[in-house]
Amino acid sequence: MMTREIRIIPLSEMPAFVGALMQGHKVLAPTRNDDGLCVFAWLAAPEQADWTCGIPQVPPKQAFLPRTEILFTYHREKGRETITPPPAPEPQIALGLHPCDVQAVKVLDAVFSAEPSPDQPYLARRAATTLIGRGFTEQDPLVFCRELGIDPMDNRDCDAFLVPLAGGQAEHTTSRMALEILTDKGVALRLAYDGFPKAGVEDLAAIAEARKQSAARGVPLLDMAVIQRRLENIFNSDLWNRIHEPCVGCGACAFLCPTCHCFDIQEEVMGQDGARVRVWDTCQFDLFTRHASGHNPRLSQKERSRQRIMHKFSYGVGKFHIPFCVGCGRCIAVCPAHNDVRQILKEISDFK
């Protein structure tokens, strides 16, 4: 992608930059919640954006697929309903996304733009969003995006991208961010970044060096083709008994997954007024597939655990040619049963 321009923002000036972004945009960014935990959340104040966060536990998918989203509201009178569509989404910025979370947005885009039924509510939010990625030089121990071929310094598919740069005496501490403007949507943020200096020759060299070092940190790639092929052959294997045994079926892995997008459609009613809402749902729940008759085609947690892995590494690849896992490690961090998708993938790869 052609970089339109690069500005340098001292870390101390980031609140000013974020504050300027918040003029005219809702901004979703890494922030710490009341427990001190890093999460993606809508900012109420520029200082809330936290640049010490790695991959926040709550993913950014809520920007496009809110936990609860009104599809339409209605008012009933004399047995008739008047349906009102929700207002068009406000302009918004998803700020500080790790490249693996950017890859996850691509997965969501593929699913929700798929013909013959493109999903208007999703696409409207997506169109209203400016995506600002953020590069990372360190990799959290649970993150395995590199093994999936995602470089944490890669700015592809972003409208703008922040490259952390060390400087001055504290050479290993981020002291400033290089803001790369990559698309028209990025350029549209000009008012927010115009006050910051353009990158000088030394800055450009530092950015190039950061990218070079990141690219040099090669790791053995997971062979997704092998995993996909093997999954075809082990649908009825004992492997699934081991994998599902510790699982408590809480669904945390799916809710915190940046690519999991399954949803339920529910009704909220208050007297004569009501709303059709879509809410996050997960294949890990018994009710997800249970018919009104009581029959359930996926009877036990074994089938449900298998479904999650199959959807991510087989069905998704088959249909959209892209794995539905980006190696962010959130499901590993939150699983109360300590199920580790890396271990599961290893077992699948090694399965004879």
Added chain:
Amino acid sequence: MAQTRSSQEKDIYRPEPATLAKVQPVTEMESFFELRLDSGKELGHMPGQFVEVSVAGIGEAPFGVSSSPTRQGSFHLLLRRVGNVSSALHRLKAGDKVGIRGPFGKPFPVDDAMKGQDILFISGGIGLVPVRSVIQYVFDHRRDYGAVTILFGTKSPADRLFVDETDEWKRQPDTVYLESVDRADASWKGNVGVITTLMPKITIDPVRTVAVICGPPIMYKFVLMELNKMGVPSERSYVSLERHMKCGVGKCGHCQINGLYACQDGPVFRYSDLIPVREAFR
């Protein structure tokens, strides 16, 4: 990419208003519904497709359309009272409003693979509901198809559906209609036994026959085994599968059968396409 939601025709989640023209109890648990779109337009479905029906204040659920598009002016549903939406629909009466999204899904191949062929219909219980749409379509284009055989099984005589209409089917040219009940009562003089007990009673040309199958999940395995014995190739058998569907447009994930979405890749599938699909008959 869409700019806003102003283009409401494109909003895949917005139902359009329809009016119940007729509501009639059929069995203890099931009622018949005739509906008309308030726009005055036809539903525009093909046999085997389904619609999402909204009841304001309750929610939305998928139901197979029971009438043929050849019968214009309205469309039919027949629902068992089991869920929130089907129960709410049973409380409505003629003149009441509902919302409709759809039609969705793949229909039975009435205009291609089935054309010019003998047709064997096999349905159990409310599986007859979507199959009736196909039967009507075939009878309304009678010359386009060969011999018709209809097998219908229910738990008891009181569970039989469309009783007046099935009497008419018996009188159609080149048509055999057989029914059976799992458990007879004192008044029942007909066949007793599960649906597969009817299959040895019929004569078909297996390589000229297309089978149209819909029934409870347990039924498929046994019916398909029997069809195999009779020599009907799996490429000539079509099934309609039930799944818990929500969005109807291949997004929400509920109806996934391995990598397929019942709401878009189905609910009608060619049996031969499902043989490698491990979750299909569950």
